[in-house]
Amino acid sequence: MRSWLSYTAARVGLFLAAFGVVYLFGARSWMALILAWVISGLASYVLLSPLRDRMSASVSAGIEARRGGLLGDRLSEGASREDHLQEDGTETSGADPEASAGPAAKDA
Structure with missing residues (x-):
């Protein structure tokens, strides 16, 4: 959080400095704002x-801390958990076993 605040403060400071310089050179109104925005953007990219x-x-x-790990790690953990469940013979889809057996199982 502190790095975000320091970067934002530096950007605002660069904009105000650029606006001051542009204003001293005679640019006024919206033209001064646009020039200051462009100059401060270029300066912030470098500085x-x-x-x-x-x-x-x-x-x-x-x-990353809020999500609890990389997405690839979570996907591979989920896939290995699913593989383990399939090896044990349990259903992972939660569907009705008779529905997945087809019409012959319903007639019997």
């Missing part, structure tokens, strides 16, 4: 790369 990488890593770790 804030380490902060952006740290923020990305922390957000990814937080999402």
Whole structure:
């Protein structure tokens, strides 16, 4: 959370600095906002790369912690659990065994 806050504060600071410079050079109104947005975006791409990488890593770790592991790991665990149930002879679909046997089992 702290990395997100520091990155956002740095972005806002760059925008305000760019707006100040553009305003001093004579741009006014919406033109100053657009120029400041473009300049701060380019500057943040270059200057804030380490902060952006740290923020990305922390957000990814937080999402991973909430999900409880990688998706591939969870899928392989589910597949092995399903294989184990099929080896034991139990039904995994939860369907009625007579319905899956076909019409001959109903007539008998």
